[in-house]
Amino acid sequence: MRSNMRGAGAADRLPIFRSRLQGEVLARLLLGPARELTMLDLAVMLRTDLASVVAEVDRLARAGLVALRRGASGRLVARDAASPLYEPLARLLALTFGPAAVLGEEFGRLPGVRELHLFGAWAAHYASPDGGPPGDVEVLVVGDVDRVAAYDAAQESAARLGLPVHPVVRAREAWEGDGDPFLREIRAGPLMRVGRY
Structure with missing residues (x-):
């Protein structure tokens, strides 16, 4: 099956998300294999400052989109696959980020x-x-x-x-x-x- 995605850059669909960083954080967590990441891991992957990542992850956790827990290396974040928003949000993220x-x-x-x-x-x-x-x-x-x-x-x-x-x-x-x-x-x-x- 063939499909075509012309001009589908993330910036074209950015208004759907609060910020580009929010979309990037969600994409790292919801797309690909399930994984837990530290806040520092996310900041390094996204090439941004730690404080911005922590603030964004806290917002997403309050919304029930990601799960947080304390680990030996600090706070760990992972997708919350039990959330009813997980599947549709992952599809949207695949298109935008x-x-x-x-x-x-x-x-x-x-x-x-x-x-x-x-x-x-x-x-x-x-x-x-x-x-x-x-x-x-x-x-x-x-x-x-x-x-x-x-x-x-x-x-x-x-x-x-x-x-x-x-x-x-x-x-x-x-x-x-x-x-x-x-x-x-x-x-x-x-x-x-x-x-x-």
Whole structure:
């Protein structure tokens, strides 16, 4: 199944959330495998100050969207999967702060990108969001793109998402041709075009 997400950057949908930081905090906790993070972990991941993260997490905990507990390393925060808002909020976050939005922003800065596609588990999840969000993010970058720059964009995306990002870089001729069995496999599976190029 193919779907298309054109121009779906997080900033376009920001008014839905109180702040960009709120959306980023929720995305780290609700998207991907269940995990507990310290406030400092979140601040480092989001490249922001600890006080802002603590204030945002406290608001979210009061709203019943995240769960807090004390651990040996300080206060720990995790998603509250029992909340009736968890599933619909996770779907909304996938669209606004999830892999498609982040990859579109990070890879969209690279010269030479002609097409960008999510494939594999996340492409399937966007098409049918039943069950929890997957872990790894697989992205196909089509165009005349410097591989080092593509891997740098993948690392930036992984840092923002808190999920591993695996890029596959191919020239347009290879993507449009039929000679690469791996690309045939990607085309046969779930595929989601990201961004405008």
